[in-house]
Amino acid sequence: MKEVKCQWCGSKGAKKEMSCEAKPTGKLNKNGSQKYIRKYFHDDCFEAYKQDKKFKENEAAEFDELYNYLLDLHRLERLDSRMIERIQDLRNGTVKYQNQKVKRYKEGVPFRKILDAYKFSEQQLRNVHNYKTLESSWQEFTYFLSIVISNMNEMKETNRRSKQQDVIRTNIINKQIQVQSEIDIKIKPKNIRKDELDISSFL
Numbered sequence: 001m002k003e004v005k006c007q008w009c010g011s012k013g014a015k016k017e018m019s020c021e022a023k024p025t026g027k028l029n030k031n032g033s034q035k036y037i038r039k040y041f042h043d044d045c046f047e048a049y050k051q052d053k054k055f056k057e058n059e060a061a062e063f064d065e066l067y068n069y070l071l072d073l074h075r076l077e078r079l080d081s082r083m084i085e086r087i088q089d090l091r092n093g094t095v096k097y098q099n100q101k102v103k104r105y106k107e108g109v110p111f112r113k114i115l116d117a118y119k120f121s122e123q124q125l126r127n128v129h130n131y132k133t134l135e136s137s138w139q140e141f142t143y144f145l146s147i148v149i150s151n152m153n154e155m156k157e158t159n160r161r162s163k164q165q166d167v168i169r170t171n172i173i174n175k176q177i178q179v180q181s182e183i184d185i186k187i188k189p190k191n192i193r194k195d196e197l198d199i200s201s202f203l
């Protein structure tokens, strides 16, 4: 039985039992047919691989959107590597400490949420120049980012509070519904005769 290596976990499996991803190379075989690159996976590994691929594509798209937003905000042609590193750190929940990456937060902040926080802070950021002189792009970048991070914490707190409010509200409503249905049950007559249901006598 021919065995091939799984491109996800690295261990071997029977070729005919594995999932295959085939990509055309754009080149042709000698007989004129399309040449493919084939990757093999265990079925479970293929699911994990596809999810990972989707996640990465999504990350890349979200990062691009944030990147372009920052170019516009800071009026820059490109972000330098230090700036990108700061954004990546925020994404990964890491911080550079004595030249090593240290996990600082429980989890990072998705690029989409970072962008939301920038947009939320935009007016505040655009006003910074009215009261503060920022000498370089790097100074501006770090100053803006610190405002955004502090707003992010505030947004989180507001969110937490409004979620809490929602829970309280829902509990109150549920309680009212429960009380109402208990009342309904109590006032429901046990045996209703048909003629009692006839409302014509009230008209």
Ligand SMILES: [Zn+2]
Binding pocket: 006, 007, 008, 009, 010, 011, 041, 042, 045
């Ligand atoms: Zn595998």
